Amino acid sequence: MDRRVVITSEAAITPIGDSKETILENLQNGGSGVNPLREDDLLSDYIHSRVYGTVDYPITYDFARKYRKTMGPVSYYACRVVQDLLKKSGLDADFISSGKLGVAFGSTHGSPSVQRNIYRTFFRDDPSETRKIGAVDYLKSMVHTTAVNITKMFHITGRVISSSTACTTSSQSIGYGYEMVKYGMQDAMICGGADEYDTTTVAVFDNLLACSTAYNDRPYLTPRPFDADRDGLVVGEGAGAVLLEEYEFARNRGANIIGEVIGFSCNNNGGDLILPNLEGIRQTIRIGLDSAGIGPEAVDFVSAHATATKMGDVIESQAIDQIYGNSPRVTALKSYMGHTMASCGVIETILTLYMMEKGFIAPTLNLESIDPRCAAINHVQQLTHAPIQTAAVQNFAFGGVNTNLIVKAYSP
């Protein structure tokens, strides 16, 4: 059974805003969500990179305590975007709890701020301090905490997938949700990812010499994907969710269809867990196109993973060039907000849908002087008014995991 899968609702919390209007305004005017790293009492004094893609605007939550009590900050983000998504979707409560709607949602590692409090108790002189680990700390911090807090809050009884593959977490959520609906296991899926503010992640990349450090005094100038003067990634926070539905079901209920997922691939490099791998990326691009039943010429926009690391951007450029040539326009959306980790795939998908709707392509921010090794592809350096018919959203993760989502403008 192969069914069409359409996107009917979306919501995001990003460093450049949590409404479509604000996000579009920043994409069209080059607004950056990268800011100074916040001070904390653990790592911030020792990290070389002093920048972060932060969510600095106030977010109002109206969650009752019975929901809040099992939620860490990452689940607040997750539940808030799903709340917004469901409000916009028009889905009725009976369907939401029918078992025909599932959830594919993940985070990099649950709630690190809650985990930090747990670990603190292990390093105190009095062993009885471990008794202070709260009954709900595991529920707040576990890897699938976002997915199940969503099912609890919205009474969702269908399948649960909780991918946790770092930077491909939410692109996998969308891809596996797409396959759930395409092959008839669910009629609809809420798909996405979230990550809260966390300096541990910065420390990890900092120790790997992968973080940006040269623009600490001017955060808005970094990250600089594909630029000759790029010096590494910037960690960010955020969340995003999309609602996927079987086409006939969506059409019959009069849903507002904003796009269609037509293909997905996920593979592994089968080797090194960190280094980018040209053949692995080439393969995931190819498999994604095959899955969509289209050739490379059909893709007119590529949302590149492009974290602004020295080698990652070069390898990705080579892979795009070898499969697509310089035909599709390419933008690195992380240039606006840093690398939002588990949520980057879904946020970049949502931003692509917004640009698809409005008929423009945002440029890669801070791309002033293209690295010659990245120059073979069609970089977008200025705001470009052009339609996007078919887009590829690429994401790659530690562990050698690669994904490619193919999203098409809706036509009946």
Added chain:
Amino acid sequence: MTREELQTEIYKIFREQFEIDNPAPDDDLKDMHGFDSIDAIELLIELEKILGVSLDQETKKDAMLHIRTVNQICGYVQELMPRKDAANTDVVHR
């Protein structure tokens, strides 16, 4: 601590920790106020603070089975108090 003082303390915990305002003393906390097993575990931690001792696992399991109302909570704590004094220990066994 008198029964009245204890009840005031319990109501304070319910208001501040569980956002349940002034349940009637014999309200079934689970059925009427959504007080679930996670809340009960957290309540026991608060009761340990009132008692100034740690409760052993069996005592806690027993409490989880039998405490459903504010009146029962107060009675349970009062029952444990003298034994704690008599045992003069930091751990109370039932």
